Amino acid sequence: MADRGQNGERLRGEEAIIHVLAPLAQGAPGAFDLGDDCALLSPSPGTELVLKTDPVAEGVHFLAEDAPEDIAWKALAVNVSDIAAKAARPLGYLMALSFPEAPAAAWMERFAAGLQAAQESFGCRLLGGDTDRRPGPLTITITLIGEVPAGGMVRRGAARAGEAIFVSGTLGDAALGLMLRKSPDLAAQWGLSADEAAYLIGRYVRPQPRLGLATALRQHASAAMDVSDGLAKDLARMCAASGCGAHVRLADVPRSAAVAKAVACDATLATKIAAGGDDYEVLAAVPESAAAAFRSEALGGGVPVTRIGTMSACSDVVVEDTHGLPLALERTGWDHF
Amino acid sequence: MADRGQNGERLRGEEAIIHVLAPLAQGAPGAFDLGDDCALLSPSPGTELVLKTDPVAEGVHFLAEDAPEDIAWKALAVNVSDIAAKAARPLGYLMALSFPEAPAAAWMERFAAGLQAAQESFGCRLLGGDTDRRPGPLTITITLIGEVPAGGMVRRGAARAGEAIFVSGTLGDAALGLMLRKSPDLAAQWGLSADEAAYLIGRYVRPQPRLGLATALRQHASAAMDVSDGLAKDLARMCAASGCGAHVRLADVPRSAAVAKAVACDATLATKIAAGGDDYEVLAAVPESAAAAFRSEALGGGVPVTRIGTMSACSDVVVEDTHGLPLALERTGWDHF
Numbered sequence: 001m002a003d004r005g006q007n008g009e010r011l012r013g014e015e016a017i018i019h020v021l022a023p024l025a026q027g028a029p030g031a032f033d034l035g036d037d038c039a040l041l042s043p044s045p046g047t048e049l050v051l052k053t054d055p056v057a058e059g060v061h062f063l064a065e066d067a068p069e070d071i072a073w074k075a076l077a078v079n080v081s082d083i084a085a086k087a088a089r090p091l092g093y094l095m096a097l098s099f100p101e102a103p104a105a106a107w108m109e110r111f112a113a114g115l116q117a118a119q120e121s122f123g124c125r126l127l128g129g130d131t132d133r134r135p136g137p138l139t140i141t142i143t144l145i146g147e148v149p150a151g152g153m154v155r156r157g158a159a160r161a162g163e164a165i166f167v168s169g170t171l172g173d174a175a176l177g178l179m180l181r182k183s184p185d186l187a188a189q190w191g192l193s194a195d196e197a198a199y200l201i202g203r204y205v206r207p208q209p210r211l212g213l214a215t216a217l218r219q220h221a222s223a224a225m226d227v228s229d230g231l232a233k234d235l236a237r238m239c240a241a242s243g244c245g246a247h248v249r250l251a252d253v254p255r256s257a258a259v260a261k262a263v264a265c266d267a268t269l270a271t272k273i274a275a276g277g278d279d280y281e282v283l284a285a286v287p288e289s290a291a292a293a294f295r296s297e298a299l300g301g302g303v304p305v306t307r308i309g310t311m312s313a314c315s316d317v318v319v320e321d322t323h324g325l326p327l328a329l330e331r332t333g334w335d336h337f
Numbered sequence: 338m339a340d341r342g343q344n345g346e347r348l349r350g351e352e353a354i355i356h357v358l359a360p361l362a363q364g365a366p367g368a369f370d371l372g373d374d375c376a377l378l379s380p381s382p383g384t385e386l387v388l389k390t391d392p393v394a395e396g397v398h399f400l401a402e403d404a405p406e407d408i409a410w411k412a413l414a415v416n417v418s419d420i421a422a423k424a425a426r427p428l429g430y431l432m433a434l435s436f437p438e439a440p441a442a443a444w445m446e447r448f449a450a451g452l453q454a455a456q457e458s459f460g461c462r463l464l465g466g467d468t469d470r471r472p473g474p475l476t477i478t479i480t481l482i483g484e485v486p487a488g489g490m491v492r493r494g495a496a497r498a499g500e501a502i503f504v505s506g507t508l509g510d511a512a513l514g515l516m517l518r519k520s521p522d523l524a525a526q527w528g529l530s531a532d533e534a535a536y537l538i539g540r541y542v543r544p545q546p547r548l549g550l551a552t553a554l555r556q557h558a559s560a561a562m563d564v565s566d567g568l569a570k571d572l573a574r575m576c577a578a579s580g581c582g583a584h585v586r587l588a589d590v591p592r593s594a595a596v597a598k599a600v601a602c603d604a605t606l607a608t609k610i611a612a613g614g615d616d617y618e619v620l621a622a623v624p625e626s627a628a629a630a631f632r633s634e635a636l637g638g639g640v641p642v643t644r645i646g647t648m649s650a651c652s653d654v655v656v657e658d659t660h661g662l663p664l665a666l667e668r669t670g671w672d673h674f
Contacts, residue, residue: 011674012674013674014674016674017674030385032492032493032494035493035494035578036492036493036494036562036578037389037419037422037423037493037562037563038387038388038389038419038420038423038425038483038490039387039388039389040385040386040387040388040490041385041386041387041388042385042386042487043380043385043386045382048367048377048378048379048380049377049378049379049380049386050375050376050377050378051375051376051377051378051431051464051465051480051482052374052375052376052431052465053431053432053433053465053466053467053478053480054433054467055433055435055467055469055478057435057469057471057473059471059472060469060470060471082374082375083375085374086374086375088375094388094389094390094480095390096390096391096392096478098392098394098476100473102674127388128388128389128390129390130390130391130392131674132392132394132397133397133674134394134396134397134473134474134476135396135473135474136394136437136471136472136473136474136476137471137472137473139435139471139473139476141390141392141433141478143388143390143431143480145388146375150379153375153377155369155373156369156372156373156374157369157372157373225373225374226374241372241373337348337349337350337351337353337354337439337468337470
């Protein structure tokens with residue numbers, strides 16, 4: 001278990017914490033080595049900025065015993081995922097860190113290493129932030145600034161009836177990964193190998209934002225958003241924002257080999273594919289005429305996409321189960337309240 | 338006492354909370370009525386963006402019994418204050434709200450009213466954000482996006498030896514205001530009228546960012562930052578970042594009539610002027626030759642400024658007390674750790 005402060009040398013003072021984080025700002029001139037009160041960003045001509053803030057808290061979005069590297073990765077990835085679904089590329093981020101107690105030096109070093117790996121993978125840098133101490137869970141609030149060619153942001157609410165509904169990658173991996181994190185014995189029950197279990201857990205702790213989808217989305221998608229609270233819930237949001245409905249077949253929703261194996265052992269897990277959270281895949285509505293080009297451009301960016309259904313003119317959002325019956329959508333997906 | 342959730346109708350679901358906040362996004366086209374996953378910002382040609390994030394938490398930055406309007410005001414004001422000290426003007430903000438329990442509808446309405454008043458006063462709008470529920474104190478994390486003519490941001494670390502040190506407004510008001518909030522009986526001990534006590538408390542709960550100082554700072558200041566953790570501590574930060582020292586006379590630090598009265602009753606309060614937090618005034622270093630012009634331009638913007646000392650070539654930061662002796666600066670000012 002990662003020790004955040006109980007043992008070992010603790011970092012005393014905000015300056016000590018900033019010192020550990022400063023290397024993350026290297027190469028970003030407007031971060032001023034984290035030595036100013038604000039960060040400066042010089043937008044490129046012809047671009048617009050896409051902004052997102054999404055906090056993660058211990059006990060809610062990650063577990064206390066998670067590796068500091070993984071906590072850091074996820075805190076950044078969940079924000080980058082939103083930016084990616086808008087067809088933007090991440091430029092930089094601000095980070096507000098709230099600790100219940102002064103963190104151990106070793107924990108902070110590992111946390112910074114995880115951020116370093118994530119920002120190198122996503123192509124962005126730390127621009128500034130704030131660190132404080134207060135009761136309650138460790139909370140990491142990242143605000144991400146992305147860039148998109150002017151007019152290129154893909155909206156949530158611009159889908160139209162008749163358009164093809166696509167989703168990237170596979171769904172349900174992270175939901176099963178979280179179950180495995182909490183109950184490792186499930187792997188055996190589900191007939192999973194150690195590698196398969198590790199794959200699913202990895203999908204939960206290290207989400208991979210679909211940055212390779214930017215060109216395909218910008219060129220072909222009418223609407224897009226990331227899937228973080230479960231397909232059913234997020235699809236319903238896209239439909240509500242767009243003023244249409246959707247018809248999706250659960251059997252068409254892409255699943256990994258590991259999820260397929262688990263569902264074969266326990267059929268009740270199938271709902272996790274439509275209602276489980278933390279997928280961080282991209283949901284997109286694409287005009288029928290552009291569907292093939294979208295698929296091809298997405299693959300060119302290294303991201304497989306799968307058609308799962310069609311936007312409809314009514315307001316119903318129907319996910320048809322494998323028996324052809326509509327899944328009950330009430331209380332599916334994640335809501336904090 | 339403001340009731341956040343114990344009684345009355347509670348808001349259920351993130352959508353219900355977003356509904357209360359949506360009017361704050363009116364007039365900001367890139368906020369999409371809070372109906373998209375990200376916000377869009379189109380920077381004006383020839384400008385740069387100045388970015389700041391600073392969370393406030395119940396029990397640390399405000400008190401549970403504070404009026405929701407005041408909590409909202411302060412959450413936005415502390416960020417706008419940083420932007421103002423950089424000579425930028427606020428454009429918009431993202432807000433992450435973390436509640437320990439679903440908030441009461443009446444509390445949220447009052448919180449939104451406070452934000453509305455603050456953003457109208459400061460000239461910015463809500464662009465987007467996130468709401469979640471987790472244990473721990475109510476936390477409001479605002480990320481502010483400000484705008485400055487390209488090259489116009491005033492840095493923290495560009496002060497030079499020999500420059501005049503200025504501070505806006507008066508210092509120590511908020512520190513005494515906080516003491517009065519906690520112990521109302523102090524007003525009588527300090528010989529303050531009800532109006533004077535209310536003035537000091539108002540300075541704590543409703544900080545007024547010095548946006549009127551932008552032109553003066555941009556035209557004349559070498560370096561600037563806001564004073565939020567106490568003059569001594571923030572001046573030391575400016576000196577460290579600039580590679581110089583400073584000599585300041587406590588007797589020259591501007592104080593309000595109410596603070597002067599309190600200090601006359603209790604001389605130990607004088608240190609609050611140099612070490613008390615929550616001032617949200619601006620500290621600036623100005624070349625000697627521009628000092629008069631800076632003062633005049635600041636007044637033109639409605640902000641009185643007072644010269645309190647001089648930047649020095651050595652690395653010492655000396656605040657001379659009224660007896661001509663250096664104040665002990667160790668552990669003055671606020672550090673969370």
